[in-house]
Amino acid sequence: MFNTPRANMQSGGFSDPLASGYDVDPWSGTQSPARGGTPAPNMPRMPSMPSLNSSSLNTSTSTVTNGSGGSGLSQTPNLDALIDDPPEGYITLFRQLESGGAVSQATLHRMVASARLPTPVAEKIISLTDDQSLGRADLYRALALVALAQSDPSSELTLAAVDAALPLPAPRLSVTSDSPAPARPTLPQSPSSTFSPWDTTQHFPPARATYDANGAQNGGNPDAEAERGYWLRLEKVSVELCAQKEGWFLQKYRVSSDKRPDTLSRRYSDFVWLHSTLLHRYPFRLLPALPPKRMNPDSAFLETRRKGLQRFINALVNHPVVRDDGALNVFMTEPNFEAWRKRVKVSTEEESASKRLNPAQEMAIPADLEDKLDGLRTRLPGLVSAYQKMVTLAERELTRRTQGVTEATRFAVVLATVSEDMPAACYRCVPGGKCCDVCQGTGRGLATVGYTWSRLAEQRERELSNLSDGIEALKRQRDLYMAFRDLFHRHERLSRDGVDSLQKRVVSRQSKIEGLRAATKPGWEDEVGKLTNGIEQDNSAITALLARRVFVRACMWHELGVVFHSRQAAQATLGWRAWVGAESNAVRSEGRVWDRLGEDLEDMPLE
Structure with missing residues (x-):
């Protein structure tokens, strides 16, 4: 398994460019201890779920994880009795869905979807097994979990909770072995606007914001309006591996842009320098993470890192503020970058020390900004994991x-x-x-x-x-x-x-x-x-x-x-x-x- 997502911070408060958050556990809902840092603020831990695979559930004793991340042994005698002597509906459904003595993952997905459960609950039940198919006992446990989720939406979705809640009513399902595909969702339409969010051919004229007597913004956001259609103006930077290494092991990269004339040669340490400099200058801007470094990397790792560096530099040159930074522009234009770094001492003064806001910009900050940020902060762990x-x-x-x-x-x-x-x-x-x-x-x-x-x-x-x-x-x-x-x-x-x-x-x-x-x-x-x-x-x-x-x-x-x-x-x-x-x-x-x-x-x- 991979390690869980976490923010790796140095003592000074800046991200470690060599431990940059690329180590993400795609299947874990809990966080592991971070290396040399503290977990990201206000990131709630998600409860782990029991596995439905036969190796862990075809016994009378199941390991169940509680909502706080701990685990313990929980006896499930009622659930075991249900599996040994299931209701007739369970048997009929298994016979209807099984193929070759097992139920496929696709069939399980259709079955859970027909239960009309909330999306996070349905995803938990579906993701309870890593196997390609479910046996008879595994399907019965899945049905019991569906029944529990339908009868008590606030209950903890564990086998111990199922055991305590038995007998449960039969799950409400409308699935067959050849169920049709779910209805195609319709894209949202806005009756009050002629703007199509899918149209990439439009050029949007910037709308001018107006302010009342107190300086409050009446409508429109000049910065947001200026970014409309930004994808039509993207600078595309290509990062390619150089065929020959420098010395015995130092890998170099060719960096070229569709909006700059020269093709440049850069080392990984040059990207690290740029990342560190920008973190000090723009600590409150969206800055991408660097791909990690490894000693004696193989070709697959080098290719993965090359793509990561390409995503990194493209995000920087297309950021509406960072793209105008002097250090970034030197990185993208200076032929002999290593000599320039030795010759020039670059300021790492924070952006706020030299920039000032005008009254209109101050008044444009919404009073409920913290609530808006908290809404995103709450959803971020799930989005990153997904x-x-x-x-x-x-x-x-x-x-x-x-x-x-x-x-x-x-x-x-x-x-x-x-x-x-x-x-x-x-x-x-x-x-x-x-x-x-x-x-x-x-x-x-x-x-x-x-x-x-x-x-x-x-x-x-x-x-x-x-x-x-x-x-x-x-x-x-x-x-x-x-x-x-x-x-x-x-x-x-x-x-x-x-x-x-x-x-x-x-x-x-x-x-x-x-x-x-x-x-x-x-x-x-x-x-x-x-x-x-x-x-x-x-x-x-x-x-x-x-x-x-x-x-x-x-x-x-x-x-x-x-x-x-x-x-x-x-x-x-x-x-x-x-x-x-x-x-x-x-x-x-x-x-x-x-x-x-x-x-x-x-x-x-x-x-």
């Missing part, structure tokens, strides 16, 4: 398809052998002489089938890139959620300031001044002057810190309302559009190959 599961499943599918290409090639080779040996084995065929028409025709037909399989192998190999691109789209969306998860963690650590302590010190100094003036001891004027200077310095620091508070709030609102909101929607839509279109074209191409083969086999002899 996308990591999809990435894992898609990568498994890529592995299967890659294996399928190999098997198709082998199939073609074996068919070629049969097409040659079959005519030669005919008793009517004379070695070196004429062969019967039936065997000759059949051999030619088998050769055609073998050739078609080889064509299919080649075509499927080319189509593997479609699935790889789809996986990258899922990872981009996962990286976006991870970036906001890390942003919450940085905000929790770095937004704290000393305003309260400074205010207390000002009050204390003012009290001392009043006491000195009342006592009028010799030299009291000098002491009062020192205290007055200290108060002025403290008030100046308080003013700067309060301005930083407002700037941090403005950054969080910009990242939530402009960057995250636009990317979350557009990346999901465009990614699935491209994936579905590529898969659809692939299916049609393969269908044409099979149709052509069917036509060719019409002349294949029977006798």
Whole structure:
């Protein structure tokens, strides 16, 4: 298993670029201890679920995990009795759904979907088993869990809870062994707007925001309006592996952009430097994580890291604020970057020290910003987990398809052998002489089938890139959620300031001044002057810190309302559009190959 998602923070409060959150457990709902850091703030732990596989449940004693993450042995005598002597409805349903003595995962999915349970509950029941199929006892336990969820939605979904609640009413299901696919959902339409969220050909003119007499925004968000249609203006950066390494083991990358003239050479340490610099400059912006480093990496790891670096740099050059950073632009333009780094000392001063908000920008920050952020913070763990599961499943599918290409090639080779040996084995065929028409025709037909399989192998190999691109789209969306998860963690650590302590010190100094003036001891004027200077310095620091508070709030609102909101929607839509279109074209191409083969086999002899 992988490790669970967590934020890896250094003592200074910045993400460790070498432990960047890529280690995510796609199936675990609980968090493991973080390396050298604390868990992300306000990230609730999700209860683990018992396994439904036969190795753990076909006994009278089951290990059940409680809602807090602990586990213990729980006897389930009532549930065991139900499994040994199930209701007639359970038996009938198993006979109806089983194939070869087991119920497939797809059938289980249809069965649970027909129970009309809340989506998180249905997902828990479906994900209780890693097996491809369920036996009789496993299905009965699943049915009992469905019945428990339907009868008491607030109950804890564990086998111990099922055992305590028995006897339960029969689960309400409407599933058959050949149930139709669920109804296709309709896309939402807005009757009050002509804007189509799926239209990538439109260019949107920026709407101008207006403000009332008090400076409050009446409508529109200039920054958000400026980002509309941002995907039409994306800079696309390519990161490729250099064929030759530097020295014995240092891998270099070729970095090129469709909007910059030069192709540059960069090392992984250059990406680490850029990441660290931007974290110090923009701690309250959405910054992607770096892929990890490994000693003696293999080719598969290097390719995964290359794609991670490509996603990383593309996210930076297309961020509406970070893209204008000087360090990033030098990274993307300086031919001899290592020499430049040694020659130039780069400032890591925080963004808030040099930027100021105007009154309109301050008034644009919503009063309920914390509530809006809390809504996202609560959902983030589930979103990160869901996308990591999809990435894992898609990568498994890529592995299967890659294996399928190999098997198709082998199939073609074996068919070629049969097409040659079959005519030669005919008793009517004379070695070196004429062969019967039936065997000759059949051999030619088998050769055609073998050739078609080889064509299919080649075509499927080319189509593997479609699935790889789809996986990258899922990872981009996962990286976006991870970036906001890390942003919450940085905000929790770095937004704290000393305003309260400074205010207390000002009050204390003012009290001392009043006491000195009342006592009028010799030299009291000098002491009062020192205290007055200290108060002025403290008030100046308080003013700067309060301005930083407002700037941090403005950054969080910009990242939530402009960057995250636009990317979350557009990346999901465009990614699935491209994936579905590529898969659809692939299916049609393969269908044409099979149709052509069917036509060719019409002349294949029977006798």
